[in-house]
Amino acid sequence: AEWIVGTQNGQGAHSVELAKRHLVQPWPEAGEIGSEARALIEGGEGIYITDGEGKRLIDGPAGMWCVNVGHRREELARVMYDQAMQLSYNTPWYTMNAPSAVLAERIAGHAPGDLSHVFYTTGGSTAVESALRFMQFYNNVRGRPEKKLILSRGGAYHGSTYLSASLNGRPRDRDWMNGADDLVVKLSSPNAFRRPAGMTVEAFADGLVAEFEETVQRLGADRIGAFVGEPVQASGGVVLPPGNYLQRIRGICRDNDILFIADEVVTAFGRLGHVFASGEVFGLDPDMITFAKGVTSGYFPLGGMIVSDRLLAELRRSNHPTAMYAHGLTYTSHPVGCAVALANLDLLENGVLEHTRAMAPYFQAQLKTLEELPLVGEVRGIGLMACVECVADRESRNPLQLDKNVGERIDAHCHELGLLVRPLINMCVMSPPLVITKEQIDDMVGILREGISRTMDDLRKEGVWRG
Ligand code: PLP
Numbered sequence: 001a002e003w004i005v006g007t008q009n010g011q012g013a014h015s016v017e018l019a020k021r022h023l024v025q026p027w028p029e030a031g032e033i034g035s036e037a038r039a040l041i042e043g044g045e046g047i048y049i050t051d052g053e054g055k056r057l058i059d060g061p062a063g064m065w066c067v068n069v070g071h072r073r074e075e076l077a078r079v080m081y082d083q084a085m086q087l088s089y090n091t092p093w094y095t096m097n098a099p100s101a102v103l104a105e106r107i108a109g110h111a112p113g114d115l116s117h118v119f120y121t122t123g124g125s126t127a128v129e130s131a132l133r134f135m136q137f138y139n140n141v142r143g144r145p146e147k148k149l150i151l152s153r154g155g156a157y158h159g160s161t162y163l164s165a166s167l168n169g170r171p172r173d174r175d176w177m178n179g180a181d182d183l184v185v186k187l188s189s190p191n192a193f194r195r196p197a198g199m200t201v202e203a204f205a206d207g208l209v210a211e212f213e214e215t216v217q218r219l220g221a222d223r224i225g226a227f228v229g230e231p232v233q234a235s236g237g238v239v240l241p242p243g244n245y246l247q248r249i250r251g252i253c254r255d256n257d258i259l260f261i262a263d264e265v266v267t268a269f270g271r272l273g274h275v276f277a278s279g280e281v282f283g284l285d286p287d288m289i290t291f292a293k294g295v296t297s298g299y300f301p302l303g304g305m306i307v308s309d310r311l312l313a314e315l316r317r318s319n320h321p322t323a324m325y326a327h328g329l330t331y332t333s334h335p336v337g338c339a340v341a342l343a344n345l346d347l348l349e350n351g352v353l354e355h356t357r358a359m360a361p362y363f364q365a366q367l368k369t370l371e372e373l374p375l376v377g378e379v380r381g382i383g384l385m386a387c388v389e390c391v392a393d394r395e396s397r398n399p400l401q402l403d404k405n406v407g408e409r410i411d412a413h414c415h416e417l418g419l420l421v422r423p424l425i426n427m428c429v430m431s432p433p434l435v436i437t438k439e440q441i442d443d444m445v446g447i448l449r450e451g452i453s454r455t456m457d458d459l460r461k462e463g464v465w466r467g
Contacts, residue, residue: 079342
């Protein structure tokens with residue numbers, strides 16, 4: 001089709017013009033909404049993408065942390081074609097298809113504890129939304145309609161539907177947007193880099209646990225339905241849980257009949273070298289896990305929640321056998337999505353997970369060398385996800401003015417040099433396709449080093465920084 005090719009036939013430049021006239025792109029500012037010219041991406045192969053000028057770039061964020069097995073995998077494209085030719089769609093309201101059931105069994109096999117059943121959605125926001133509506137239903141059926149509050153944290157990102165977005169806790173997420181504030185209680189961000197000066201990480205973790213306990217005391221366990229947390233906060237800046245604080249919170253949730261929902265939209269399907277990180281990396285057994293993104297490596301919009309057998313058995317035994325979980329999406333259990341997810345899981349199980357675990361230490365060590373640069377306050381990460389956090393001043397970890405656009409400046413230099421960066425205010429997040437090799441990691445880190453160096457030169461020239 002003519003619109004698949006860009007530069008070769010002039011469609012590329014034309015499409016940017018059309019976008020400026022007709023496209024509302026995600027997360028725009030009011031002053032530019034409906035008129036933005038974002039960088040056109042025309043193609044992808046392996047860890048690379050090609051922009052509208054034909055320039056090849058390393059896909060630093062793997063799309064949106066999702067293209068886990070890399071671009072242009074013929075195995076995945078073929079499965080989508082074959083499944084669409086076999087059965088492109090069936091209603092999940094009163095029929096079912098084979099790929100969704102086979103995939104559910106395989107997902108349950110990888111999930112920790114007694115997580116046994118999968119409900120499919122169209123992505124991460126709808127996965128979180130489904131898990132929260134399940135919690136509400138579960139507590140209504142159990143005769144506990146007052147047990148509905150949801151605990152979330154600063155730095156969290158859980159989605160862009162109304163209830164999932166109400167959980168978000170990053171700067172700017174909620175400045176101009178409404179949310180279900182009567183249902184959500186925010187706890188502190190677990191970001192140890194921003195802990196008070198002089199405090200140990202252990203004391204910081206103890207403080208987070210104490211805050212959690214106090215919150216349960218203050219609000220009453222009988223009013224709290226769920227805690228939702230990313231095992232590693234992703235777009236909050238790759239924030240690792242300090243010490244064993246997440247395990248301790250899991251324990252408090254269990255003791256107080258509060259559902260522990262691990263949002264693994266980013267951490268699942270290989271990012272940390274395992275299908276799920278909750279159990280294998282963090283020793284957690286959540287009541288529910290939400291997933292999306294890497295489940296299809298971004299080839300098809302699919303997400304879901306995995307729910308424990310215990311919760312479902314309780315519902316089946318309840319006094320309200322006809323109570324309806326009135327929740328389902330037209331594209332729940334989509335056959336094409338589930339088929340490509342199965343092929344993607346084959347790739348993960350047959351080498352990609354192992355490769356990720358082998359590459360992760362090298363990836364982290366190479367990125368860590370960027371801490372030599374005076375603009376870099378910290379490089380932190382796990383598996384194949386990392387964040388380079390820039391600061392105006394290392395001693396005070398000053399997150400002032402300079403931080404506002406430093407990520408974008410670095411991104412602009414890196415784009416010139418052949419790397420797409422995901423800029424987040426003062427941070428650059430790196431989460432490349434998992435198939436990245438050592439040589440490609442060297443290239444990526446080399447470009448990032450040069451991009452940061454050029455940014456430092458600019459800032460010095462402009463007289464806004466003296467590092
Ligand atoms: N949860 C987490 C942890 C995410 O990072 C995201 C998206 O980045 C979401 C949920 C929302 O997923 P989606 O954008 O697929 O709706």
